[in-house]
Amino acid sequence: MTATDLSMPPPAVAAPGDPGKPTRRGGFRGWRLLGYAALVLAAVGLLLPFYWMVVASLKTNNDVFTIPITWLPDPVVWRNYLDIWQRSDMTTWLRNTLLLSVVVTFLQVLTGSFAAYGFARVRFPGRNMLFLAYVGTIAVPWQSYMIPQFILMSKLQLSNTLWSIVALQAFGAFGVFLMKQFYETVPEELSESARVDGLSEFGIYRRIMLPLSRPALASLALLTFVTTWNDYLGPLIYLRSPELRTVQLGLNTFISQYNAEYALIMTGSVLSVLPVAVIFLLGQRHFIEGIATTGLKG
Incomplete structure (x- = not known):
């Protein structure tokens, strides 16, 4: 044994009750499991009404509100989805709602991103x-200027037309705010280099900013589409003709006519929610990425 070996301290031995790293890791794992359990319970609580709505749409009318609740339809009545098309004007409602949602979303993304570039650069x-x-x-509630807007649309002879909803919702302050926060995360050096190369401001916006802001554009498009699709008060005020009704107005009319047809009412509700759910599932990755990156500096 050399002198070096004698000078080295003996290896440390952990005491039986000494809290060490494995104990802390186990505690963190326990809290993480509790967090996952809480998230699962919250998800179940949010999705349970939608599940019951889908199940009720596949039941007979007398089985919708049975006690105790049957969570699986027996028998499965697929004919409800055929009857709702035959007994209502669902095609017109969905077409009008889809047209308004697509046009308003396109215009808000275009105007919001363009105005945000001006404010940011x-x-x-x-x-x-x-x-x-x-x-x-x-921060100004819509109810405070709802009447002046209606008078303006009437003076412009846009009332009782789809153009009234498009004109009122084509511009949005939230979209400008969202896109401006994202544009400020893009380094200014990119714009300066483009200006040195002779690119105009519109060229910088179209060739540099728009391709880089796809996550934020997807977030804005998704939020605008869902908001326009679920809008009820706007179409209720401006769209009075039956051929102009959106799906929200149409379902309300259908409920007033068939207030005891609970299975068909749930079927119509499923059809009104399904497009939004599909679009959100397809775009959730871009939506999360856009929300996560918006507002970050550097």
Whole structure:
């Protein structure tokens, strides 16, 4: 045994009750499992009404509100999805709603991203004050200027047309705010290099900013589409003709006519929710990415 070996301290031996790293890791794992369990319970609580709605749409009318609740339809009545098309104008309702949602989403993405580029990259006097005043309109409740808007649409002879909804919802302060926050995360050096190469501001917006902002654009498009699809009060005020009804107005009319046809009412509700659910499932990755990156600096 050498002198070096004698000078080395003996290896440390953990005491039986000494809390060490494995114990902390076990504690963290326990809290993580509790968090997962809480998330699962929350997800079940949120999805249970939708599950019951789908199950009720596949039952007979007398079996919808049976006690105790039957969570699986027996028998499965697929004919409800055929009857709802025959006994209502579901095709017209879905067509109008889809048309409004697509047009409004396209216009809000276009106008919101274009205005946001001006606020984020173009220097002009009063830019910050104008942006704050514009974004401040988000806090103003729609009911406070609902009547002036209706008078304006009537004067323009847009009332009782789909163009009234398009004109009112083609611009949105939230979309400008969302896109501006994302544009500020893009390095200014990219724009400066493009200007040196002779690219105009519109060219920078179209060739640089739009391709880089796909996650934010997807988030804005998804939020706008869902909001327009679920809108009830706007179409109720401006769309009075039966051929202009959206799915929300149509279902309300159907319920008033067939208030005891619970299975058909649930079938119509499923058809109104299904397109939004499919679009959200297809775009959830871009939606999460856009929300996560919006507002980050650098």
